[in-house]
Amino acid sequence: MSDRPTTDRTSPPTVLMFPDPARDSVNPYQSLLAGALREAGSTVRGVSLRRLRRGSVLHVHWPEMPLHDPDTGRMLKRFGRLAAQVLLARVRGVPVVWTVHNLRAHDGARPGLQKLLWATFPRLVDGWISLSRTGVAAARAEFPALRRARSIVVHHGDYHSVTTRPDRAAARRDLDLDTPGPVLAMVGRVKPYKGVEELVRAFAELPDPDARLVVAGGCEDPGLRGRLEAAAAADPRFRPVLRRVPQEQLDAVLAAADLVVLPFASVFNSGSLLLCLSAGRRVLAPRTDVFAETAAEVGEAWLRLFDGPLGAGTLRAALAEPPATGAPDLHDHDWSRIAAEHRGFYAELAAARSR
Structure with missing residues (x-):
C-alpha cells in the first residue's frame, strides 16, 4: 500500500465512473475531475456493463448515492446495477477504485442496505483515494478491509474554473x-x-x-x-x-x-x-x-x-x-496535478491486476 502521490505513467485508456460525470449535479467535483483527466489524455465515460473490459478502470464516487432515491423500486434497480457492475469488474480483471468522500451516508437512509453496502463494497476495491492525509486513518478505522488495498492521498480540487468574483x-x-x-x-x-x-x-x-x-x-x-x-x-x-x-x-x-x-x-x-x-x-x-x-x-x-x-x-x-x-x-488542489496523480494510481492498479 502507498499513501505517496504517484507519478503519471501509462494510464488505462478508459476511466469508467460511477455516478456518470455528465449528470447534472450541484457539486461539479466529478465533472472537473473528468475534464482534467481528458486533458491529460484519458477517456472518461459513465460505467455500463458492456464497457467493463480489460484496459479500463472502474472509479466509484459515492457508492451510497442510489440509496437516496425516494422511489424504492428505482432505488433497488440502481443499487443492484451498481453491485452488478462492481462484481463484473472483479470477474473481468478491471481495477475498482473508490474515492472515499464520506464515511457514511449523511442522512442515514435505508440503514439495512447501508449496512450491507459498507460491509461488502470496501472488500471489493483494489485501491482507494483519500482527499486528505487525516482521512486515511479514519477510513481504515471505519472500513478495516481497506487496510489490504492500495491507497493514495489526492487533494480535493479547486473551483477556480467555475467561480467568478463579482464586484x-x-x-x-x-x-x-x-x-x-x-x-x-x-x-x-x-x-x-x-x-x-x-x-x-x-x-x-x-x-x-x-x-x-x-x-x-x-x-x-x-x-x-x-x-x-x-x-x-x-x-x-x-x-x-x-x-x-x-x-x-x-x-x-x-x-x-x-x-x-x-x-x-x-x-x-x-x-x-x-x-x-x-x-x-x-x-x-x-x-x-x-x-x-x-x-x-x-x-x-x-x-x-x-x-x-x-x-x-x-x-x-x-x-x-x-x-x-x-x-x-x-497549488496542491490544482486539477492538472490531481489528474496526473489519478492516472498514475490507475496505472499502478492495472499493473497489479495484470500480474
Missing part, C-alpha cells in the same frame, strides 16, 4: 444586502449535520442591526426548512435562500460576504470549503482534523478555526480580524 458592492445590491454592516454567509446544501441552526442562533445574538446572514443552498429536510423560515420571520437580518442556487448567484453571495461560516457538526471532506477559498473568501470553521489540515496549508488568515460551541463572541472575533489579502495558496 462586492454590486453583489450586495443585487442580493438586497446594501448595508454598511458585516455580511456573513453559509453556502452549500443545507442539512442538519452542517450546524446551520447553531449558526442562526449565534447570529441572532449579534446586536448589530446592520449585520446580515445569508444561508444559500437547497434544503430537502422539511422540518429544518420550517425552523429556518421561522427564524427568518423573527429576525429579518437573516436571509435564507433554501433552494438550489446557480453558480453565478453563489458567486454573488460569496462576493457580498465578509466572512463565510461553515459550522459543520460532522465533516470528513468539504467541497464547500474549497469553493469558498477558490472565490477568495475568508472562512470560519470548527477545529476538526480536515479543517485543521487545510488551515495549515492556507493559513488562518483564510481559514480561522474555533473550538467549542459557536457563539456570537466567536463571530465577533472573526469579523474583527483584518481582511486577508491576495489569494489563498491552493
